[in-house]
Amino acid sequence: MVSGWVLRGVVSAHLVAVFGQPVFAGVYLSGDFDGLRMHAVGADIVTSLGYLQVIAAVVVWVRLRQVWPFVASLGVVVAETVQYFAGQDGVLWLHLPLGVMTVAAVVVLFIAVWRQPVVRREVGHA
Amino acid sequence: MRERMSRRQVLGIGGALGVVALGGLSSAAALSRRPASTGAVLRSAVPLPPAFAVPLPIPSVLSGAEIEIVQREVTAEILPGVPTRLWTYGGTFPGPTIESHRGRAVTVAHRNELPVPTVVHLHGGRTPAESDGYPTDLVLPAGWGHMGHGMHDPRAVTSEVTRSYTFPLDQRATMLWYHDHRMDFTAPAIWRGLAGMHIVRDSAEESLGLPSGVRELPLMIADRAFAADGSLAYPSIDPTLQMQHGVQEPYIAGVLGDVILVNGAPWPVHEVDAARYRLRILNASNARHYDLEAVLDDGRRLDLVQIGADQGLLRAPVIHRNLPIAPAERYDVILDFGQVPLGSRVRIVNRLGSGRTRDVMAFSVVRKAADSSRIPEVLSDDLPEWQRSEAVRVRDFSFRAGQMGDGHGWLIGGQAFAPDRTDVTTRLGDVEIWRLVADVHHPVHLHLVGFRVLSRGGRAPLPHDAGLKDTVSLRPGESAEIITRFDGYRGRYLFHCHNAEHEDMGMMANLEIT
Incomplete structure (x- = not known):
């Protein structure tokens, strides 16, 4: 039970952090130099939360016998890692669409973890 | 309790999202320019010669304290067998290379025999404002008369047919270049041939033993x-x-x-x-x-x-x-x-x-040939060492696309160029840090001063950012910090994007040194 609530908490924090990224990118491109630093710090926070989320999802998998949060979180973390390096290397053709997709994925995941009841699935039913 | 989605639904929806995501990324990869480039290619309508067949021309050299250049239209053969009309400095493209020596002033008298107004800027020159070739300081051709010449600018100093520019060249030895800088029409004027090189030498450089002569x-x-x-x-x-x-x-x-x-x-x-x-x-x-x-x-x-x-x-x-x-x-x-x-x-x-x-x-x-040239491990010891702590001001500028009048233009800090608006005022001798942010490629150039690149994209400068520069190339989404001291002369100068089309479409600003 606790593990499910932890996952909900981490996913919620992840959602808030990931929404900051386009905001900071916009601030930067408006000509505010500090926007880039905020976007870079934001990227560190977002990816860190992503890895925490994978850990929380593993616990949910073990304790609650629900594997989908792990699979989805792993997908998001892979995307965010690619995103991180695409941003650092200025590969904007990849960075922009992947960024939009990552935000969309975190939103879907947020809805899913809050919609699903935090219960242990009966063995053999999964 | 709500109904759970069936495995089939989950796979269906997940699969659909995956396909959309993959489709989006692969179309981004297919449609984007990789590597990124800013501009559109104009295709030639004549057959092009093979590569590496035409010998490299070396522009003729002019030197001395008094130089005269006639700006005139000529027909030249750039592609073998194809006559091309050009606007030139002295009848050739590139114009003659001016050879000069540090600290020895050169006066170049330009005579405009072209059908349009012109103005010459010595790019990278440490030049008094009256000879810096401000875009509205036009030299009108004979018979231009009442025709308009660009935006209203009460400070413009226009002249008829001829103008002398004096370059003190009290600056480090380097290669500068001179080109047309006419308000709104710089890009097509350079394209038609109005560009030449200008070398400044000094004894310190000559003593290094670098390759020279031919x-x-x-x-x-x-x-x-x-x-x-x-x-x-x-x-x-x-x-x-x-x-x-x-x-x-x-x-x-x-x-x-x-x-x-x-x-x-x-x-x-x-x-x-x-x-x-x-x-x-x-x-x-x-x-x-x-x-x-x-x-x-x-x-x-x-x-x-x-x-x-x-x-x-x-x-x-x-x-x-x-x-x-x-x-x-x-x-x-x-x-x-x-x-x-x-x-x-x-x-x-x-x-x-x-x-x-x-x-x-x-x-x-x-x-085969003897080679007595060398590349010394230490090339110079006179590079300015401005420190961040010396900066009295930090300014931020965005270089990006935007609305200009009724159409698209290119803006600095959200504004298109206006000759009669002072964008930056600084005191002679002040050290400043400028932080520049670009949307697409913007090579940013400051008149009068050289600068050092402090950082690029929030990280250390790249190897080719070394030394003293007057133009810094920003790539899409990139930023740079530069530091300089505004010294030399007081007056009205410019900073701008040196993509010449951007420059003509608003991406310039006034720099007033008081």
Whole structure:
């Protein structure tokens, strides 16, 4: 039970952090130099939360016998890692669409973890 | 409790999202320019000559304290057998190379025999404002009379037919270049041929033992396109360049040609000794960026040993495998042809080009020769050492696309250029840090001063940012911090994007030094 609530908490924090990224990118491109630093710090926070989320999802998998949060979180973390390096290397053709997709994925995941009841699935039913 | 989705639904929805995501990313990969480039290519309508067939021309040299140049229209053969009308300094493209010495003033009297007003700017020159070639300080051709000449500017000093520019050249030895800077029409004027090189020397540099004489080559790289009648094609809205400025909509990000000229010759070849050569490279293209490398026919690459930047010698040489160069940037580079077998061909290629724009020029190593030149480990010790703590001001500027009047334009800090608006005021002698942010490629140039690049994209500068520069190339989404001291002269100067099309469409601002 606790593990499910932890996952909900981490996913919620992840959602808030990931929404900051386009905001900071916009601030930067408006000509505010500090926007880039905020976007870079934001990227560190977002990816860190992503890895925490994978850990929380593993616990949910073990304790609650629900594997989908792990699979989805792993997908998001892979995307965010690619995103991180695409941003650092200025590969904007990849960075922009992947960024939009990552935000969309975190939103879907947020809805899913809050919609699903935090219960242990009966063995053999999964 | 809500109903759970079936496994089938989960897989269906998940699969659909996956397909959409993959489709989005692969279309981004397919449709995007990789590597990124800013501008649109204009295709030539005449057959193009093979690469490495035309010999490299070396512009004639002018020197002395008093120089006269007549700006006139000529017909020249750029592509073999194709006559092309050009606007020139002194009848050739590039114009004559001016050779000068640090601290010895040169006065250049320009006579305008072209059909439009002109104004000459010495790029990188530490020049008093009245000779800096402000865009509205126009030299009107004979008979221009009542015709308009650009935006209203009460401070403009216009003259008729002739004007003398005085360059004190109290600055580090380096290669500068001079070009037209007419309000709203700089890009088409440079495109038609109004550009030349200007070398400043000093005794310290001469004592280093760098390659010199015929082993020092000024190289002006510029792309052009040719119309069916042999003229230089350019997508001006008003081809007479008299009234309406600007280019046709598809080219507002910049005009790229499909022919690469070096010193006015298409993909030239130059025969060299098996020895070190000093290449003084200028990118005089309106919008094209290059990433140069020297490649032998067997695929081996020669080191590009950079010894100087826009504003003169580095402290120590920097070795590059490839060297990115944006419009208006210069690099002083040593290539050692003594390292390659006699009879080899060394091609200079542009890694950012595709098809024929990948080739730039070639060197044929034809003669064995003695070489007494050297590349000292310490090249100079007079580079300014401005510290962050000395800066009295930090300014932020965004360089981006925006609305200008009724159409698209290019803005600095959200504003299009207006001659009568002072954008930046600073005191003579003040050290400032400028933080520049770009949306697409913007080579940012400051008049009067050289600067040092402090950081790029929030991280350390790149190897080619070394030394003292007057133009810094920002790539899409990139930023840079630069530091400089505004010294030399008081008066009204400019800073602007040196993508010449951007410059003509608003991306300039006034810098008042008081």
